[in-house]
Amino acid sequence: xxxxxTATAERLRxxxxxxxxxxxxxxxxxxxxxxxxxxxxxxxxxxLAGVPFGVKDNIAVRGxxxxxxxxxxxxxxxxxxxxxxxxxxxxxxxxxxxTNLDEFGMGSSTENSALLETRNPWDVRRVPGGxxxxxxxxxxxxxxxxxxxxxxxxxxxxxxxxxxVFGLKPTWGAVSRFGxxxxxxxxxxxxxxxxxxxFAEQAFEIMRGQDPMDHSSLPWLPxxxxxxxxxxxxxxxxxxxPMHPDVKxxxxxxxxxxxxxxxxxxxxxxxxxxHVVASYYVIATAEASANLARFDGVRYGHRALRADNxxxxxxxxxxxxxxxxxxxxxxxxxxxxxxxxxxxxxLRAQKxxxxxxxxxxxxxxxxxxxxxxxxPVPPFERGGADSDPFxxxxxxxxxxxxNLAGLPAMSFPAAVENGLPIGMQFLAPAFAEGLLLEACRxxxxxxxxxxxxxxxxxxx
Amino acid sequence: xxxxxxxxxxxxxxLSLTSSEMEKLGKAVEQMLxxxxxxxxxxxxxxAPTTHALLRENRTRxxxxxxxxxSDVLLANAPQREERFIVVPNVL
Numbered sequence: 001x002x003x004x005x006t007a008t009a010e011r012l013r014x015x016x017x018x019x020x021x022x023x024x025x026x027x028x029x030x031x032x033x034x035x036x037x038x039x040x041x042x043x044x045x046x047x048l049a050g051v052p053f054g055v056k057d058n059i060a061v062r063g064x065x066x067x068x069x070x071x072x073x074x075x076x077x078x079x080x081x082x083x084x085x086x087x088x089x090x091x092x093x094x095x096x097x098x099t100n101l102d103e104f105g106m107g108s109s110t111e112n113s114a115l116l117e118t119r120n121p122w123d124v125r126r127v128p129g130g131x132x133x134x135x136x137x138x139x140x141x142x143x144x145x146x147x148x149x150x151x152x153x154x155x156x157x158x159x160x161x162x163x164x165v166f167g168l169k170p171t172w173g174a175v176s177r178f179g180x181x182x183x184x185x186x187x188x189x190x191x192x193x194x195x196x197x198x199f200a201e202q203a204f205e206i207m208r209g210q211d212p213m214d215h216s217s218l219p220w221l222p223x224x225x226x227x228x229x230x231x232x233x234x235x236x237x238x239x240x241x242p243m244h245p246d247v248k249x250x251x252x253x254x255x256x257x258x259x260x261x262x263x264x265x266x267x268x269x270x271x272x273x274x275h276v277v278a279s280y281y282v283i284a285t286a287e288a289s290a291n292l293a294r295f296d297g298v299r300y301g302h303r304a305l306r307a308d309n310x311x312x313x314x315x316x317x318x319x320x321x322x323x324x325x326x327x328x329x330x331x332x333x334x335x336x337x338x339x340x341x342x343x344x345x346x347l348r349a350q351k352x353x354x355x356x357x358x359x360x361x362x363x364x365x366x367x368x369x370x371x372x373x374x375x376p377v378p379p380f381e382r383g384g385a386d387s388d389p390f391x392x393x394x395x396x397x398x399x400x401x402x403n404l405a406g407l408p409a410m411s412f413p414a415a416v417e418n419g420l421p422i423g424m425q426f427l428a429p430a431f432a433e434g435l436l437l438e439a440c441r442x443x444x445x446x447x448x449x450x451x452x453x454x455x456x457x458x459x460x
Numbered sequence: 461x462x463x464x465x466x467x468x469x470x471x472x473x474x475l476s477l478t479s480s481e482m483e484k485l486g487k488a489v490e491q492m493l494x495x496x497x498x499x500x501x502x503x504x505x506x507x508a509p510t511t512h513a514l515l516r517e518n519r520t521r522x523x524x525x526x527x528x529x530x531s532d533v534l535l536a537n538a539p540q541r542e543e544r545f546i547v548v549p550n551v552l
Contacts, residue, residue, distance in 0.1 A: 079533035172514050186512045215519045216512070278499050281492060289473060296474070299546055303539035310548050319476045327475055328488050334473040335461070335489070336496070348499050350509030355502070357513060390491050406513025430514060 003145045005050035007035050007094035012459040020143045028118045029138035030097040031057050038095030046092030054138045054147030057098040060179035061085050068181050069103045069113035072295050072302045072321025082179020084207040091206045096144050099134030103323045105183045107131050108392045112325045121452040126379040129162030131155040136163040139193050142456040146194035146203050152184050154399025156191035157411035161374035161423025164413045164450050167193045168200045171430045172406035173218035176211030184287040187403040195449050197441045223432035233268030233367035244377040246417035254414045254424045268363040272356045280400035282336050282349035289333025357405045370427040372398045374411045378420045402427050410436040413449050
């Protein structure tokens with residue numbers, strides 16, 4: 001399906017806008033859907049001319065609200081656009097709107113949004129995944145062909161997997177974070193969810209590269225591209241993780257498919273596997289407690305009405321403005337950074353992070369890519385009946401190691417089981433996005449992103 | 461973590477918790493700390509801590525003047541103001 005001109009050409013625009021409005025009402029993908037506002041500053045030509053895209057609502061787009069799915073930022077309007085948005089606009093793409101998310105990116109279901117409920121296009125009783133759930137649902141529903149997300153511990157790959165689309169988490173620093181609301185700065189990166197590998201690749205190529213506005217962004221230094229037969233490692237420790245039978249079966253089938261495509265499957269070992277989730281949550285919450293200290297009700301965001309002094313105003317504004325999951329992570333992060341506990345938690349987690357990086361270095365000395373599931377279970381039901389917040393955190397086991405090591409990873413649809421999509425992911429050495437995209441393109445030929453019920457045929 | 465520790469931590473984080481929140485969040489914090497305690501099982505002797513996986517050097521920008529023309533939008537986001545000043549409760 002050709003998306004060029006969809007948001008701009010007169011004969012396509014109205015059909016598309018009507019479809020987007022209707023589908024969004026049913027699914028709740030967008031917190032703010034406004035393609036007219038999104039066209040401001042977009043040029044009419046370029047490789048993505050007239051292609052609409054979604055932007056997770058923790059990434060700034062000038063003139064749009066930037067809520068982060070939180071009461072504390074419910075009315076905040078972005079004074080400027082993120083570098084990635086500016087670059088995509090210069091390539092002709094048009095912002096369709098701002099997509100729903102778990103508050104500040106904290107969650108795996110998008111149910112932690114304080115502002116909107118998002119449904120999975122495959123089954124509206126189920127979650128779209130998270131935290132970039134609105135973006136994944138919008139792509140899977142056919143409202144946009146690609147959407148931006150942020151991935152701190154799996155927040156691009158897991159919802160992409162839950163919705164049956166591709167999800168690229170780039171190398172840390174490969175894409176500018178200017179304009180991304182900070183949650184855990186050493187882990188997070190802006191990524192893209194897309195219906196096709198080609199859209200993921202185009203968006204990534206436009207977004208990547210050093211940015212003077214983000215001093216942690218790195219120049220694009222691509223890893224030497226390997227062609228032909230690849231050596232693909234599957235961690236031995238995966239087998240010890242409790243997994244739904246559908247996910248286990250999909251992992252096996254994907255290995256057979258890759259072997260059929262001429263690649264070699266090997267076992268690799270990650271001795272740190274059992275400790276990645278603990279290390280991840282110590283570091284992520286520590287960084288969150290510092291990053292979210294900026295929300296104090298003074299210059300922007302929610303301010304408590306009755307406060308006699310600045311200290312009380314700060315205390316009440318934060319207490320009223322943040323949801324439970326955010327409070328939990330701020331408390332945990334504050335605790336692990338307290339003097340007397342730092343060595344036991346934060347310092348130890350950072351040392352484990354070093355061990356995790358070394359595990360990857362060893363693995364990539366022998367193999368070109370690592371294959372893993374994305375999430376141990378298929379998309380779960382809304383309302384928490386079959387997945388509580390604690391087990392959702394433990395389930396980050398397959399995704400968060402890439403963030404701790406700063407490595408790129410890409411999830412791809414690998415099966416539809418019982419009417420629900422199931423994804424797998426490849427992990428690669430730093431700056432080997434080219435290899436990830438090539439491997440996903442090969443898989444895509446055999447198994448393209450399956451169309452969710454109601455996926456559009458076209459706009460003319 | 462006992463309630464005293466939890467309330468000290470909450471105060472440091474500038475959060476004010478009701479007693480039912482203390483109970484609910486306290487339980488969730490405890491569950492995570494239990495999980496964190498497994499980190500003791502791994503030998504980290506001799507390993508340097510990683511703060512950033514790929515950041516190699518400190519980079520500075522030119523010490524030059526720049527303009528950003530966003531002050532009006534920034535001020536419009538202020539919860540309470542008088543002309544171009546942001547109002548806060550009395551400090552003294």
